[in-house]
Amino acid sequence: GAGVSQSPRYKVTKRGQDVALRCDPISGHVSLYWYRQALGQGPEFLTYFNYEAQQDKSGLPNDRFSAERPEGSISTLTIQRTEQRDSAMYRCASSLEVAISSYNEQFFGPGTRLTVL
């Protein structure tokens, strides 16, 4: 079946503008994750949803970043008043439901490359 999809693939914006990044998980995956990857680094965790509930947002860098998943499927990561330091690759992943007793493999989308001028 189809993998995780993200849109747009590339986004160039001016400092101070708001941006919305979209993630469509694998069908049947109820857990969804957002990560951010700077150039030359590995991805870093931002936030996680189980169904529509945001279970952990400890990795969001500040209150300009927010995420939602209103119907438990597609998720949107929004960055308000963008700054140049927000430039990075934003990656989304999905998995079967997170359980305390087991770990389910995370599958990643192609990412959105955000450039803030």
Place this chain on the structure above:
Amino acid sequence: KQEVTQIPAALSVPEGENLVLNCSFTDSAIYNLQWFRQDPGKGLTSLLLIQSSQREQTSGRLNASLDKSSGRSTLYIAASQPGDSATYLCAGTGAGSYQLTFGKGTKLSVIP
């Protein structure tokens, strides 16, 4: 805070060689580990998953192992091919966690 080191940062080998990529965690309490491949312009492709009850996984020419006493993992690639050229990332979680902590990756080039 968990930190992950991947050695070497870059590696260039002739086609056909066997090679080993290394990954180590500052906190050895790693319960689950995934190895990924990253190609330019594409997403992360999951290669192997070692879950909490496992020590090793194999898929084709790839073999990954995890030593939980030391927090070290190795990815072994047999008979390398030019198509194996990519950046390889390891990532792990702690007990009951879902947050993957990643290394910076090893950039592999296989020369025909």
